[in-house]
Amino acid sequence: MFEKILIANRGDIALRIHRACREMGIKTVAVHSTADADAMHVRLADESVCIGPPPARDSYLNIPAILSAAMVTGADAIHPGVGFLSENAEFAEIVEAHGFTFIGPKPDHIRTMGDKIAAKKAAIELGIPCVPGSDGAVTSADEARGIARDIGFPVLIKAAAGGGGRGMNVAHSEGELGQAISMAQTEAEAAFGSGEVYIERYLGQPRHVEVQILGDSHGNVVHLGERDCSLQRRHQKILEETPSPALNAESRASIGEIAANAMRKFGYQSLGTIEFLYENGEFFFIEMNTRLQVEHPITEMVTGIDLVREQIQVASGAQLSFSQNDIVFNGHSIECRINAEDPRSFRPSPGRITDYHSPGGLGVRVDSALYAGYVVPAHYDSLVAKLVVHGSSRNECLLRLRRALDEYVIGGIDTTVPLHQELTKVSDFINGDYDIHWLENEFLKS
Amino acid sequence: MAQDVDSDLIRELAGLLEETGLGEIEIARGDWKIRIARPVAQVVGAAPQTASAPVAQTAPAAAQPAESAAAPAADGPGTLKSPMVGTAYLTPDPHSPAFVSVGGRVNEGDTVMIIEAMKVMNAIPAHRSGVVREILVSGGQPIEFGQALMVIE
Numbered sequence: 001m002f003e004k005i006l007i008a009n010r011g012d013i014a015l016r017i018h019r020a021c022r023e024m025g026i027k028t029v030a031v032h033s034t035a036d037a038d039a040m041h042v043r044l045a046d047e048s049v050c051i052g053p054p055p056a057r058d059s060y061l062n063i064p065a066i067l068s069a070a071m072v073t074g075a076d077a078i079h080p081g082v083g084f085l086s087e088n089a090e091f092a093e094i095v096e097a098h099g100f101t102f103i104g105p106k107p108d109h110i111r112t113m114g115d116k117i118a119a120k121k122a123a124i125e126l127g128i129p130c131v132p133g134s135d136g137a138v139t140s141a142d143e144a145r146g147i148a149r150d151i152g153f154p155v156l157i158k159a160a161a162g163g164g165g166r167g168m169n170v171a172h173s174e175g176e177l178g179q180a181i182s183m184a185q186t187e188a189e190a191a192f193g194s195g196e197v198y199i200e201r202y203l204g205q206p207r208h209v210e211v212q213i214l215g216d217s218h219g220n221v222v223h224l225g226e227r228d229c230s231l232q233r234r235h236q237k238i239l240e241e242t243p244s245p246a247l248n249a250e251s252r253a254s255i256g257e258i259a260a261n262a263m264r265k266f267g268y269q270s271l272g273t274i275e276f277l278y279e280n281g282e283f284f285f286i287e288m289n290t291r292l293q294v295e296h297p298i299t300e301m302v303t304g305i306d307l308v309r310e311q312i313q314v315a316s317g318a319q320l321s322f323s324q325n326d327i328v329f330n331g332h333s334i335e336c337r338i339n340a341e342d343p344r345s346f347r348p349s350p351g352r353i354t355d356y357h358s359p360g361g362l363g364v365r366v367d368s369a370l371y372a373g374y375v376v377p378a379h380y381d382s383l384v385a386k387l388v389v390h391g392s393s394r395n396e397c398l399l400r401l402r403r404a405l406d407e408y409v410i411g412g413i414d415t416t417v418p419l420h421q422e423l424t425k426v427s428d429f430i431n432g433d434y435d436i437h438w439l440e441n442e443f444l445k446s
Numbered sequence: 447m448a449q450d451v452d453s454d455l456i457r458e459l460a461g462l463l464e465e466t467g468l469g470e471i472e473i474a475r476g477d478w479k480i481r482i483a484r485p486v487a488q489v490v491g492a493a494p495q496t497a498s499a500p501v502a503q504t505a506p507a508a509a510q511p512a513e514s515a516a517a518p519a520a521d522g523p524g525t526l527k528s529p530m531v532g533t534a535y536l537t538p539d540p541h542s543p544a545f546v547s548v549g550g551r552v553n554e555g556d557t558v559m560i561i562e563a564m565k566v567m568n569a570i571p572a573h574r575s576g577v578v579r580e581i582l583v584s585g586g587q588p589i590e591f592g593q594a595l596m597v598i599e
Contacts, residue, residue, distance in 0.1 A: 034591070034592055048590075049531060049588075049590045049591075050531075050590040050591045050592050050593070051531050051590070051591050052591045053591070053592075059591075064530075064531075064563060064564060065530065065531045065563075065591065067564055068530070068531040068532045068563040068564055069531050069590070071563075071564065072531065072532065072533055072588035072589075073588070098564075
């Protein structure tokens with residue numbers, strides 16, 4: 001087992017990783033920018049190394065600085081967290097080449113799943129259902145027309161090098177197709193450095209349902225259920241829940257099986273999440289995230305399994321200590337992402353936290369690095385807290401969530417707590433009746 | 447700030463800690479104060495260092511924090527700060543004399559030390575001309591971004 005892990009990230013996820021390490025008796029090294037010198041995980045870590053000025057490219061994306069820090073502190077392994085370098089295959093390779101263990105999957109798997117066209121090809125080969133579409137990049141309008149006729153309009157034109165919801169254009173008819181393609185190619189070239197585009201059927205009212213998987217280096221892979229992340233604004237998740245209100249036990253087991261079998265065939269190691277669009281009882285693969293996810297806590301609440309601990313265990317070469325049959329799903333869990341933003345305009349609101357009181361009680365968990373006196377820096381994304389509730393039923397969860405939100409005090413900055421408070425009162429949400437367009441088109445507009 | 451430390455008193459207090467199972471004892475007398483604590487919490491280093499065991503801290507009543515090995519010194523315009531993470535070397539190689547010494551003159555741009563990162567030796571230039579007042583790091587010491595290296599005035 002590792003003696004010392006360097007945490008190459010910040011905020012609540014760095015704190016999360018530190019906590020798992022501390023509970024395992026593993027020493028932690030917190031690397032941080034100057035803006036994060038007073039961050040909670042930096043204060044709690046065994047050692048800390050300042051690696052650069054605030055901009056991410058000079059600090060959290062600064063590979064030489066991170067590796068130097070690992071060397072001078074004698075770390076054994078590096079945990080890349082979420083975002084930043086976590087899905088950077090070159091970083092994973094460099095880490096391994098320098099004798100450290102990268103806590104994540106094999107670099108080749110990161111690479112394959114990072115390229116949307118390659119990922120889709122791999123998914124098809126592995127038996128994961130995909131959105132009907134082009135077989136790779138589309139190069140001519142004629143080719144596009146042919147494909148669109150096969151799969152039916154409307155179609156979605158997507159950038160191969162895109163992701164996270166960016167670089168997508170819809171064409172509703174053949175007439176729109178030519179222009180939509182050339183626009184997409186130009187935008188893709190400018191935004192991602194590659195004008196390669198591919199086509200998929202456009203789904204009208206899908207839900208975003210993702211499956212958590214975990215693999216070890218001995219060929220064992222399990223799935224840990226699904227998460228419904230349909231509540232999104234500009235392709236950013238706002239709230240997640242498990243189980244998905246749209247699935248029954250049968251469809252859950254079925255898609256979990258498919259995902260686990262595929263990853264077994266793939267030889268995948270570490271945590272990973274396979275994201276699907278779900279519509280009319282059908283699952284369609286969109287992408288795979290080859291890392292820990294922000295919303296992992298809700299899976300932990302219903303399974304009782306510490307995902308970060310398991311990730312560290314498998315990275316050290318251990319075999320999974322449980323099989324698929326050992327995994328039991330209990331109750332329901334919801335996570336609210338709380339951002340330092342105005343709840344109506346979403347204008348970022350960095351600054352000093354004056355009062356802080358987080359909710360507690362049975363079934364309430366707060367993953368946050370906030371504390372009274374902390375200054376939320378302006379340089380990074382605005383997620384400052386994750387409020388996670390667990391209940392024996394979805395209804396109990398909703399009541400608990402409402403109660404917990406009402407207790408939460410974050411003074412000195414604007415946060416999206418009021419947005420979540422409103423959300424818990426709306427009947428569509430209460431009924432679990434929403435798709436990926438609902439939050440923007442219905443809730444936020446009213 | 448030199449003080450005669452009463453080692454007998456410290457031994458006595460340490461014994462008391464053991465005996466009673468307390469985690470911490472603090473005594474103040476006149477203008478000094480002693481606090482002895484047992485290893486429980488982690489010590490957070492300002493720079494990478496092996497986790498240090500808690501030490502008996504003596505402090506005058508004005509309660510200035512004890513200086514740790516990596517505490518940053520004066521933060522004025524004369525302080526040369528590290529632009530990178532790595533290991534400091536004060537000589538060009540193990541057999542040569544140091545680049546600079548306290549009291550010596552340097553010109554802006556002169557190499558004053560090396561910071562090694564990933565087997566690459568990076569020459570660190572003086573940020574201004576002047577006299578080296580203090581050298582704040584030692585050879586082989588791990589260095590973080592922004593750490594004070596020396597004072598040139």
